[in-house]
Amino acid sequence: MKNKLIFIIPFSIILTILCGASLNKKNTSIITTAYIPVNNGFTLVYQSSFGESVTNYFQNGEFTISSSESDKFKYKQTMEIKDNGVYVTETYQYLKIFLFIKKEATFTYNKPLLRFPLPLKPGVTWGWQGKEYSDGNTTEVTVSGKAICRESVITKAGTFDAIKIESVIESSSNSKNTVTEWYAENIGLIKAKIIIEGGGLMGTLRDFLGYGTIEFELKEIKQ
Numbered sequence: 001m002k003n004k005l006i007f008i009i010p011f012s013i014i015l016t017i018l019c020g021a022s023l024n025k026k027n028t029s030i031i032t033t034a035y036i037p038v039n040n041g042f043t044l045v046y047q048s049s050f051g052e053s054v055t056n057y058f059q060n061g062e063f064t065i066s067s068s069e070s071d072k073f074k075y076k077q078t079m080e081i082k083d084n085g086v087y088v089t090e091t092y093q094y095l096k097i098f099l100f101i102k103k104e105a106t107f108t109y110n111k112p113l114l115r116f117p118l119p120l121k122p123g124v125t126w127g128w129q130g131k132e133y134s135d136g137n138t139t140e141v142t143v144s145g146k147a148i149c150r151e152s153v154i155t156k157a158g159t160f161d162a163i164k165i166e167s168v169i170e171s172s173s174n175s176k177n178t179v180t181e182w183y184a185e186n187i188g189l190i191k192a193k194i195i196i197e198g199g200g201l202m203g204t205l206r207d208f209l210g211y212g213t214i215e216f217e218l219k220e221i222k223q
Contacts, residue, residue, distance in 0.1 A: 032118060032119055033081050033083075033086075033118065034185050034186055035120075035163070035183040035184070035185055035188065036057065036064065036066075036079075036081060036086060036183075036188055037057065037186050037187065037188055038057045038058065038059050038064050038081075040057075040186065041223055042056075042057075042187070042188075042221055042222065042223060043055070043056055043221075043222040043223075044056070044187070044188065044189070044218060044220075044221060044222075045157075045218070045219045045220040045221070045222060046068075046216045046217060046218055046219055047156060047216075047217050047219045048070065048214070048215065048216045048217070049213075049214045049215055049216075050070045050071070050072040050073050050214075051070055051071060051072065052070060052219070053068055053069060053070035053073070053216070054068070054069055054070070055067065055068040055069075055188075055189070057188065060078075062080065063078050063079065063080060063089065064078075064079045064080070064081050065077070065078055065079070066079065071096070072095065072096045073093070073094060073095050073096065074092070074093065074094040075091075075092070075093045075094075076091070076092040076093075077090070077091050077092075078090040078091075079115065080112060082118070083118060084117060084118055085114055085115070085116065085117040085118050085126075086114075086115040086116055086118065087112035087113060087114055087115060088109070088112065088113040088115050089108070089109065089112050089113075090106065090107065090108050090109075091106070091107040092105070092106045092107075093105060105134050105135065106134060107132050107133065107134045108132070108133045108134070109130050109131065109132055109133070109141075110130050110131040110133075111130050113128055113130065113141075113143065114126060114127075114128040114143065116145055116147070116165060116167075120147050120163070120165075121147060122147050122148060122149045122150060122163070123146075123147065124146070124147045125144070125145065125146045125147075126144070126145050126146075127142070127143060127144045127145070128141075128142070128143040128144075129141070129142050129143070132171065139171045139172050139173050140171065140172035141169060141170070141171050141172075142169070142170050142171075143167060143168070143169045144167060144168055145165060145166065145167030145168075146165070146166055146167070147163060147164070147165055148164040148165065148166055149163075149164055150162065150163050150164070151164055151182075153182050153184075153190060153191055155190055155191060155217050155218045155219070156217060156218065156219045156220070157190070157218040157219055157220055157221055160182075160184035160187065160190050160218075161184065161185070162182040162183055162184045162190055162191070163182070163183050164180065164181075164182050165180070165181045165182075165183065166179070166180045166181075167179055167181075175197070176197040177194055177195070177196060177197070178194070178195040178197065179192065179193065179194045179195070180192065180193045181193075187218075187221065189216070189218075190217075190218040191215075191216065191217050191218065192214075192215065192216040193213065193214075193215050193216075194213065194214040194215075195212065195213050196212055196213070196214065
């Protein structure tokens with residue numbers, strides 16, 4: 001049943017060609033913790049498949065909390081941002097499918113889940129294997145990812161120089177999410193595309209509402 005809103009598309013020759021069109025000297029630069037800013041006071045507003053949603057980052061002791069919410073969902077990740085990578089220690093998600101149908105789950109892990117390594121630059125790959133716990137159930141989870149390229153991304157909030165990250169998460173419960181994300185320095189996530197396969201909480205959403213693909217695009221930055 002386990003599935004998170006985090007992760008990716010298999011790398012392909014087509015993607016290589018598309019990214020190659022936007023490659024320049026910036027592709028040799030490295031990505032640091034500035035791509036997940038915490039104390040900048042920003043509120044990120046997205047246009048999404050769920051309607052308008054709002055995301056904030058804040059610090060809770062040694063942990064960084066990413067909190068996203070719309071009328072139809074809540075999604076929160078508790079992360080550790082270290083010099084060598086971004087790690088997830090807990091994921092919470094809530095979905096309001098209909099007035100009378102709600103799905104809620106909290107996921108923890110036997111060891112911090114590697115979101116992506118740092119420093120990060122195009123061509124870097126990573127993987128993670130571990131156990132995920134929720135509602136007394138244990139699921140084996142495998143994560144793989146790759147930083148594809150840097151490219152200019154146009155959103156409703158403006159045009160950003162961003163790094164494109166693709167990853168895939170699969171579980172022993174036959175669930176799979178494919179996710180492509182774009183991150184901009186000093187802003188954070190500016191765009192995401194999630195392809196839902198298999199079961200789990202997101203599979204339930206797909207079956208009820210027909211959301212095989214979920215998309216987010218930055219609409220506004222509030223201070």
